[in-house]
Amino acid sequence: MPKLKIEDLDKIAVQQQRKMNVREGAGRAKITVHMGTCGIAAGARTIMTAFLQEIETNNVTDVIVTTSACAGLCSREPMATVELVGQAPVKYVDLTDEKARKIFKEHIVAGKFVQAYALSIGSERIQ
Amino acid sequence: MEDLSLHILDIAENSINAGATLIDIVIREQKTQDMLTLEIRDNGTGMDDATVVSTRNPFYTTRTTRRIGLGLPLLEEATRAADGMLEIVSRTGAGTDIRATFRLSHIDRKPLGDMAATIVMLVAGNPDINFTYRHEHESETFTFSTKEIRLKYPGLDFNSPETLSFIRDYIREYTASFS
Ligand SMILES: Nc1ncnc2c1ncn2[C@@H]1O[C@H](COP(=O)(O)OP(=O)(O)OP(=O)(O)O)[C@@H](O)[C@H]1O
Ligand SMILES: [Mg+2]
Numbered sequence: 001m002p003k004l005k006i007e008d009l010d011k012i013a014v015q016q017q018r019k020m021n022v023r024e025g026a027g028r029a030k031i032t033v034h035m036g037t038c039g040i041a042a043g044a045r046t047i048m049t050a051f052l053q054e055i056e057t058n059n060v061t062d063v064i065v066t067t068s069a070c071a072g073l074c075s076r077e078p079m080a081t082v083e084l085v086g087q088a089p090v091k092y093v094d095l096t097d098e099k100a101r102k103i104f105k106e107h108i109v110a111g112k113f114v115q116a117y118a119l120s121i122g123s124e125r126i127q
Numbered sequence: 128m129e130d131l132s133l134h135i136l137d138i139a140e141n142s143i144n145a146g147a148t149l150i151d152i153v154i155r156e157q158k159t160q161d162m163l164t165l166e167i168r169d170n171g172t173g174m175d176d177a178t179v180v181s182t183r184n185p186f187y188t189t190r191t192t193r194r195i196g197l198g199l200p201l202l203e204e205a206t207r208a209a210d211g212m213l214e215i216v217s218r219t220g221a222g223t224d225i226r227a228t229f230r231l232s233h234i235d236r237k238p239l240g241d242m243a244a245t246i247v248m249l250v251a252g253n254p255d256i257n258f259t260y261r262h263e264h265e266s267e268t269f270t271f272s273t274k275e276i277r278l279k280y281p282g283l284d285f286n287s288p289e290t291l292s293f294i295r296d297y298i299r300e301y302t303a304s305f306s
Contacts, residue, residue, distance in 0.1 A: 067252030
């Protein structure tokens with residue numbers, strides 16, 4: 001099988017150009033995965049990979065995943081914040097690959113936030 | 128930290144927090160010298176000499192959310208466990224160069240891990256930063272550079288699922304035979 005070449009981006013660049021002309025604005029939802037040494041050691045990259053895979057397999061085009069510096073809640077890592085346009089951001093804690101995929105399906109796709117994994121108000125503790 | 132690619136992600140995050148716009152990651156495997164070298168160079172704010180010394184101490188951090196900084200001490204521990212060492216070269220205003228060495232064949236040398244996932248995460252979170260990943264493996268050298276891609280495809284959306292999947296597959300394919 002021939003190896004991928006950087007030129008294989010030609011097609012992606014053209015497609016993006018076409019999409020850009022149709023849709024405007026950044027998207028419907030933003031997922032932020034928190035980094036920092038604690039987050040990374042606890043599995044932040046696995047969570048990121050899970051969200052990206054869900055986006056890919058579900059062919060979702062209006063959700064972006066990004067990262068941010070550590071949120072300071074090391075004991076609850078890995079953490080991610082989900083923000084749907086026009087709604088308050090929800091912080092999810094103690095994530096795993098499966099929890100991330102469930103959040104994707106229920107919160108991002110279906111629009112119902114997953115209370116069981118959300119950070120409950122008042123439980124924040126900065127170390 | 129389970130593997131070296133996670134340490135690299137963590138050290139590159141320091142560069143991002145230091146305002147870097149250019150981050151070069153180099154992995155050098157030298158079988159004949161039985162040596163593995165990781166290098167993360169950035170053009171961020173840099174540190175003065177006293178700060179460089181303090182970073183060896185976990186109780187040093189400039190972050191405001193927590194009173195300890197673990198990234199560099201953990202990497203240093205990983206190098207020591209495999210007969211290597213951590214070098215930090217930095218100057219205020221001139222960026223930082225972190226070099227970690229390991230004995231390649233050391234039983235306690237952590238595996239390299241998933242560099243494709245590390246680069247994808249860095250690019251997704253920081254699409255405007257120019258990242259270069261160079262991997263020297265015996266006589267082969269693999270280079271991936273978002274700066275070169277940007278020059279060729281101005282306006283390419285790096286944080287799009289298609290671009291990120293491409294980057295993941297591209298790096299995987301070329302580094303599959305590496306350690
Ligand atoms: N590339 C860099 N450029 C400038 N300053 C740096 C760089 N790397 C580290 N530092 C300084 O050294 C400190 C310690 O870094 P270290 O990675 O050990 O901990 P941290 O980033 O503060 O916290 P943690 O890694 O645990 O999330 C940082 O807070 C920062 O002040
Ligand atoms: Mg750090």
